[in-house]
Every structure is written in structure tokens, then in C-alpha cells.
Amino acid sequence: MSGNTDGKAPVKPPYLASDPELFARNLARAIEEGGRALAAFLKPRDSGESPATELAEQSQEVLRTIGRVGEYWASDPSRLIEAQTRLWGNYLSIWSGALRRASGEEPEHRIEPRAGDRRFGDPEWSENPIFDSLKQLYLATSRWMEELVDEAEGLDPATRHKARFYIDQINNALAPTNFALTNPEVLRETASTNAENLARGMRMLADDIEAGKGGLRIRHSDHTQFRVGHNLATTPGKVIDQNEICQIIQYQPTTEKVLKRPLLIVPPWINKFYVLDLTPEKSLIRWAIGQGHTVFVISWVNPDERHAGKSFDHYMDEGILHALDVIERATRERKVNAVGYCVGGTLLAIALAFAAAAGDDRIASATFLTTQIDFEHAGDLKVFADPERIDAVEARMRKAGYLEGGKMATAFNLLRSNELIWPYVVNNYLKGKEPFPFDLLYWNADATRMPAANHSFYLRSCYLENRLSRGEMEVGGRRLDLREVTIPIYSLATREDHIAPARSVFLGCRAFGGPVRFVLAGSGHIAGVVNPPDRRKYQYWTGGEPVGDYDEWLARAEEHPGSWWPDWQAWIEGLDDARVRRRRPGGGKLKPIEDAPGSYVQVRA
Structure with missing residues (x-):
């Protein structure tokens, strides 16, 4: 019963x-x-x-x-x-x-x-x-x-x-x-x-x-739902020049009048530039165009063994300095506003010090987005940059000529393993569920390789020896002194950044010889930067020049709701708000090679 x-x-x-x-x-x-x-x-x-x-x-x-x-x-x-x-x-x-x-x-x-x-x-x-x-x-x-x-x-x-x-x-x-x-x-x-x-x-x-060819390449997003140039990186523009290191993209204007000074964006080569042009709603590039900027972007090559000898010197000379030449030919304008993101900002700072020593005044202002200049408080990434680990990385790079993209991706994921590794292990391999389509995580998995000479210099001169902020770095045959950089600077840090900690960014601001506007945004290394005003997310803090202790600066800083983008735009226009007629890509001087986002960004590691 x-x-x-x-x-x-x-x-x-x-x-x-x-x-x-x-x-x-x-x-x-x-x-x-x-x-x-x-x-x-x-x-x-x-x-x-x-x-x-x-x-x-x-x-x-x-x-x-x-x-x-x-x-x-x-x-x-x-x-x-x-x-x-x-x-x-x-x-x-x-x-x-x-x-x-x-x-x-x-x-x-x-x-x-x-x-x-x-x-x-x-x-x-x-x-x-x-x-x-x-x-x-x-x-x-x-x-x-x-x-x-x-x-x-x-x-x-x-x-x-x-x-x-x-x-x-x-x-x-x-x-x-x-x-x-x-x-x-x-x-x-x-x-x-x-x-x-x-x-x-x-x-x-x-x-x-x-x-992952024997390593675990965790899928963070449904990669079948995205395609660069189709539903990511769709802002209209043209590749107007290219060399072994990069392509130079000029974007189509959307306003009748544009700011006289063009805008050059220097993204990191550790990742691909389209994090700044994900979707129309999240695109900093598209938004800047709408504010009247003539936007140029460096799209770095995804290197292979042919680029093994490309160093910081090459990335500066054939990247930033070459882009300035291209901009002048396309717009007939010498003075530009420059933006550097992450390690792209570190390279921009190096280029500024080099230009100051050489008497090159073409960059009229610089904006650094989550950029480290001083690496004393560089956070958990320093774990991967002690002499023994660098020796091991260099030994691997000597064999291939580059560092595999997955190595850097794994290092970044380990910084937030409880967000970027283990939840996906549980969801994907234990629950057996496909991850949701997420444009930012698709971009995060679209890794790039690192050329041997460039990456070795970066690890040793920045993370290990901290030469840039100390005035001990030599590039292009010149010793670099950031105190000679006296142009106006806008430096953005993000409060929850695991890659470029806010304290480290704050400390690096002191290396420059001119006025620095330090701004702290909410969220982290990516979401704090890619934060369009229409989304009304997060906040940012302003509190005067970055002097004294970081915690004391933050205690007296004023909090503002929403995105930092309008604050940056007001700062740019406060330097020079002169406007001219809109410019078409190439300006009639340079024949477009192909449509944006170009072919370099399409190469997968």
C-alpha cells in the first residue's frame, strides 16, 4: 500500500x-x-x-x-x-x-x-x-x-x-x-x-x-552572432594609408562644420581598435564624429613572425609619427588632438617626449584613457613581469617571433578569474549552456599577437624597470624626459581598473611638465571608458590637478552622474573650438584603399 x-x-x-x-x-x-x-x-x-x-x-x-x-x-x-x-x-x-x-x-x-x-x-x-x-x-x-x-x-x-x-x-x-x-x-x-x-x-x-591548440580557449560569447565590419565596427570611413605596422583610417564626417584640429586615436595593439567602435550605440568613435571631430584611427597589424624585430621605435615612427604625416596630407592641418588608450597611451606618451626633444609640436593636446606612465603601482599584471617570467616569455618569443594572443588574453582573464573564467567554466562545461551573445566579450576574445622586440621592450622598460617616468628610457636614439611635455593633458582613470589601476594612473600624471586634468570614471578598464552619455550609467569624479595623495584627491573630488564623454568634449573645445568645413576621407590627396574597418583588423590570431 x-x-x-x-x-x-x-x-x-x-x-x-x-x-x-x-x-x-x-x-x-x-x-x-x-x-x-x-x-x-x-x-x-x-x-x-x-x-x-x-x-x-x-x-x-x-x-x-x-x-x-x-x-x-x-x-x-x-x-x-x-x-x-x-x-x-x-x-x-x-x-x-x-x-x-x-x-x-x-x-x-x-x-x-x-x-x-x-x-x-x-x-x-x-x-x-x-x-x-x-x-x-x-x-x-x-x-x-x-x-x-x-x-x-x-x-x-x-x-x-x-x-x-x-x-x-x-x-x-x-x-x-x-x-x-x-x-x-x-x-x-x-x-x-x-x-x-x-x-x-x-x-x-x-x-x-x-x-586553443591544446590550451583552453574559453568561449565567453556566442561568436556566431558577430562579424567585424557588419554588426561591429560599422562607422563609415576609409583606410587612406597603410604600412607594415598599421592602417590609418579616416572616418566620414556627419556634421557640416568640424573642429579645425583633427583627432588621432591611438588604440592598444594588445587588443583591436574596435572596442572604441563596437556598435553604433556604444561607439566612442561615432560619438566623437557627431561632436564635430575629424577622426583618424590607427588600426595595428596583427603581427606574425615577419614582425619579430618591430620595436617600440617602429611603432612610434611607423605608427604615431607616420599617422601625423598622413593627417597633414589629408587635411592640410599640422596641429592635432591625440588620444591614447591603455598601452596605446603609453606609446603616445613616449612619442610626445620624443617629439618634445626633436622640436615637433604637431600634437597640440593629449588625452590618456586608462594609461599607465608610472608602473610602480601597476597592479596584478606585475606578477607576470618579474625577471624570471620575462626571461621565459622572451625564450618562447624567440622561437616564434611573437607572443601568442591567447597568452595575453589568459593573463587578463586571471586578473578577474571569478568573473571571466570560473562562471564560464560552470555555465559552459558543467551546465552545458552556450554563453549569451555579448559584443564586448566577443571583442575580448579576438586576441592579437605581440611582436617579440616590441613586447620584450614593453615588459622590461615599463613593468620591470619603470624607465619612462624616471626619465631613463631611450627611444629613437633620444633619452626621453616627460617633463618637456608641456601641452594640455586629459588623463582618465577608472575606479575598478585591474589593468591600469587608478592609483597608478594618478601617479603617472605627475611626470608631465604641463597642466593635467585628471578625471576618475566609474566601473573598469573597458566599461568605464566605453560609456555613452545616452546610457546614463556609472559616474565620474573631478577634483583639480592630480597632486598629493590619490585617496585625498578622491575624498575631495566632486561626483558627477553619467558619462565622462561630455566633460572631455568641453575640455577639447576649451582649448580650441575653431571650426572649418567638413573633410572627406583622404581630402583628395590620398586615394582610399578600402572601406573601414579595413583588413588588418580582420586577421585573427
Whole structure:
């Protein structure tokens, strides 16, 4: 006789598959696809295309750094016992709390995720005693590991910084949300689909490892929904000149009168320029054209072994200085306003110092978007720029002539692994769901390679030796002194930037010899810059020249709602608002080569 006496159908447990036979078949498919993923991972290593020594070297570096922390705690038995007692005390408190909760009482001690941690948003992490205890055990352990690094004495700042970064990566990777058997959302998905999610996920994992040629190229967006030149980078314009380093694009004007001074945009070559021209609604380039700028953009080549010897000298000479020549021919105007974004801004600063030393006054104002000039506080990217890591990178670049685009993409993703890595591992490979179409993440995955000479110079002269701000850098046969750069400067930092930290950008402003307007925008390295006024998102702060301490500047700064774009436009027009008749691409002097966005940006790594 059935135990269900109320006439209702029995409720299926949430983690129980409804069709055991189908579940078994899907699980077999998942195992088969997992084998394909393993084969794709091993193939280049077995053939010698991607030596296993690279992973071993990275692991040794992590173990060596964390070992320095372990040496401090192991050197004193009482200190080690105290640390272990602290951890076990947290475990006992969690166990005691679980028992109190089982008896209907509220626990006295609870460990909760930090503000902004979205990993444990599912109600089961709080309502289910098992998952709640698992969450607290993880949080207690990860915070204990962080404390071991923070409290270890005798570590130099660089070692402590690296150790904390590595510990954070380990903690992020070992979160219970990243494993099928300890994630309630994945368990429910597995039960409701009879493990179809795992079969789909392992297929995507195998595809992504094959696409990464033995490395994992995580898909962040549905790449089938985007195409550069069709629904991305669609602002009308023409490529009016090109060389081995770059194409020069001039955009079609949309106003009858335009500012007399043309605008040259120098994007980073670490990524492609169309982050500033994603869609019509998000395009800084299109917006600037609408404000009356004659916009020129450098579209950098996606380099290969032929560009191995191209250095910063070449990128400055054949990039920025060449673009100034092209602009003068196309517009008959010598004076320009220049904008540099990220490492494109670093190159622009170098070009300004070089031009000042050479008596070249064609750049009348400079705007730096999330640009580092001083690299003393360059953030977590410095983890990848110690002498040993640079030596290893240079050894790889000598073989190929360039650094693979995926290497830089991985480094950037690790800076925000809980946003750019692990959520996609869970969504794609455990839940078996395709990511949503997202233009910004499609761009983020459209990586570019780094020429060997250029990238080596950048890592050593900027991140490792910080030569630019110290006046010790030499480019083009000249020693560079930014104090000789006296033109007006607009410097934008973003408050949550992991690549060019706001404190670092603020400090770099002091290197120049002229007036600097420092502005701080909300959000991060990309979203804080690509923030059209119509969207009414985020905010920005102004507070006078960047002098004194960054925190003190921020405390007295005035907050403004919305985008910084109109503030920048007012600053530009305040320097020179003279206008002339609109100019067509090439100006009749240069014959257009092809339509924007050009062919260089179409080359994929």
C-alpha cells in the first residue's frame, strides 16, 4: 500500500534523475567527449608543438613563491601550531553551528561571502545545511590562506604580491561552485536533463581545447552572432594609408562644420581598435564624429613572425609619427588632438617626449584613457613581469617571433578569474549552456599577437624597470624626459581598473611638465571608458590637478552622474573650438584603399 495518502503524486527529489537509462547514456557521452578533450590537450604536447615544460615552469614558480610563505610559518613550531589551531577553531565553529541549526537554533558564528561575491547566490547555499556548511568551510579555509600570506614576515613586497595573487587563483579554482558534485545548480541541471548538460559541456570543452591548440580557449560569447565590419565596427570611413605596422583610417564626417584640429586615436595593439567602435550605440568613435571631430584611427597589424624585430621605435615612427604625416596630407592641418588608450597611451606618451626633444609640436593636446606612465603601482599584471617570467616569455618569443594572443588574453582573464573564467567554466562545461551573445566579450576574445622586440621592450622598460617616468628610457636614439611635455593633458582613470589601476594612473600624471586634468570614471578598464552619455550609467569624479595623495584627491573630488564623454568634449573645445568645413576621407590627396574597418583588423590570431 502506498505511503502517499493525500492523493497527490509523489514529489521527485531535486537531485534524482527521472530516466536512469537516459542518464547512463548521457554520462557515457560525457565520458567519451571528456576523452576527446584530454586527447586535444595532449596532442600538441606529444608532438612537441607546445612543450609541457611551460606548464611545469609556471607550476614551479607558483610553488616556489608560496613556499616562501610556508618557510616563515614552518620556521617556528609554535607559530605553525597557532595557525593550525586558528583554522581548526573555525572548522569546529562551523560544525557547532551546523548542529545548532539541525536542532532548530540559530548558529552563533557564521562566515558569509564578501560583498560582491556572486558565486553563492543560489538559495541552496544558505537554506540547505549541507551546502551552507560546505560554503562556510571553503570561505574559512580560503580566508585562512590569505591571512597566512598577509601575516608572513620577512617577505619583500614583490614576493608577497605574487603569493597573494597565486593564493587567490588557487582559492578561486577550488571553490565548491566549480565542481558538479558540490554545486546545487549543476546537480539540479544534471537531474532535470538526465546528464544531457554534462554531455553538451564536455563536447564544448573538447571543442574549446581544440580551438586553443591544446590550451583552453574559453568561449565567453556566442561568436556566431558577430562579424567585424557588419554588426561591429560599422562607422563609415576609409583606410587612406597603410604600412607594415598599421592602417590609418579616416572616418566620414556627419556634421557640416568640424573642429579645425583633427583627432588621432591611438588604440592598444594588445587588443583591436574596435572596442572604441563596437556598435553604433556604444561607439566612442561615432560619438566623437557627431561632436564635430575629424577622426583618424590607427588600426595595428596583427603581427606574425615577419614582425619579430618591430620595436617600440617602429611603432612610434611607423605608427604615431607616420599617422601625423598622413593627417597633414589629408587635411592640410599640422596641429592635432591625440588620444591614447591603455598601452596605446603609453606609446603616445613616449612619442610626445620624443617629439618634445626633436622640436615637433604637431600634437597640440593629449588625452590618456586608462594609461599607465608610472608602473610602480601597476597592479596584478606585475606578477607576470618579474625577471624570471620575462626571461621565459622572451625564450618562447624567440622561437616564434611573437607572443601568442591567447597568452595575453589568459593573463587578463586571471586578473578577474571569478568573473571571466570560473562562471564560464560552470555555465559552459558543467551546465552545458552556450554563453549569451555579448559584443564586448566577443571583442575580448579576438586576441592579437605581440611582436617579440616590441613586447620584450614593453615588459622590461615599463613593468620591470619603470624607465619612462624616471626619465631613463631611450627611444629613437633620444633619452626621453616627460617633463618637456608641456601641452594640455586629459588623463582618465577608472575606479575598478585591474589593468591600469587608478592609483597608478594618478601617479603617472605627475611626470608631465604641463597642466593635467585628471578625471576618475566609474566601473573598469573597458566599461568605464566605453560609456555613452545616452546610457546614463556609472559616474565620474573631478577634483583639480592630480597632486598629493590619490585617496585625498578622491575624498575631495566632486561626483558627477553619467558619462565622462561630455566633460572631455568641453575640455577639447576649451582649448580650441575653431571650426572649418567638413573633410572627406583622404581630402583628395590620398586615394582610399578600402572601406573601414579595413583588413588588418580582420586577421585573427
